[in-house]
Amino acid sequence: MPPYRTITSNEEPENPYLGCCMEKIRLVYNWCGSHRRRVRSLMWLLLLVEQ
Secondary structure (H helix, E strand, O other), X not given: OOOOXXXXXXXXOOOOOHHHXXXXXXXXXXXXXXXXXXXXXXXXXXXXXXX
């Protein structure tokens, strides 16, 4: 994960959608981490199909 600038409680983010996007990215990252084996097998299937 790239180092993001931490936003303090009294500081407003530049983009109002930034927090929502970060939450979605974090959810997707956690989901991929918990389903790493399934994701890897899906990627292998995609590679086999593309060949």
